[in-house]
Amino acid sequence: MKISIKATNLDLTEALKIYIERRINVLDKFLSRFDEADVQARVEVARSTRHHRTGKVYHVDVNIDLPKKVIRAEDEGTDIRAAIDSVKNKLQREIVKYIEPRVRSKSAE
Numbered sequence: 001m002k003i004s005i006k007a008t009n010l011d012l013t014e015a016l017k018i019y020i021e022r023r024i025n026v027l028d029k030f031l032s033r034f035d036e037a038d039v040q041a042r043v044e045v046a047r048s049t050r051h052h053r054t055g056k057v058y059h060v061d062v063n064i065d066l067p068k069k070v071i072r073a074e075d076e077g078t079d080i081r082a083a084i085d086s087v088k089n090k091l092q093r094e095i096v097k098y099i100e101p102r103v104r105s106k107s108a109e
Contacts, residue, residue, distance in 0.1 A: 001028055001039045001064075008046035010058075010080075019081060020045070023088045024062065030095045031066070040065045045080060060087045069098060 003024050005017060024041050031039050044061045056076040060083040064071045073090035077083035 001025065001031060001036060001041055003041045003043060006042075006044045008044065010045065010047040012045070016045070016080070020084060023084050026088065027064070027091060027095060030092065030099060031064075033099070034066060038065075038067050045084070048076075058083050060084050062087050062091060064091060064095070066098070071095060071098060 001024070003021055005012065005020055020043055024043065027041075042063045042065070044059075046059045046061075048057045048059060056078060058078070058080040059074070059076050060080070061074040062072070071091060071094045073087045073094065075083045075086040075090070077086065
């Protein structure tokens, strides 16, 4: 899966980039039935504003482009890593819901 990462109002450190890539790449095991060239993840991490220091200041938005479907999840939080983990879990549930009916229909044939 190709992953593109965009950061808005925050520095995208190498450590954060690696963290995002590792979390999103976990989803590859659910997407192995698709050609790798057909699957792309677009990740946007953002800090809501520069002057707010507390509260849900981090926003994570991920779109995964699949053949004939776009799966999207977003979350906000006080910790960017926790928001990334939450989005990964949401995406995993959505991917399973998308794939499961197709697996059942193929096994019935």
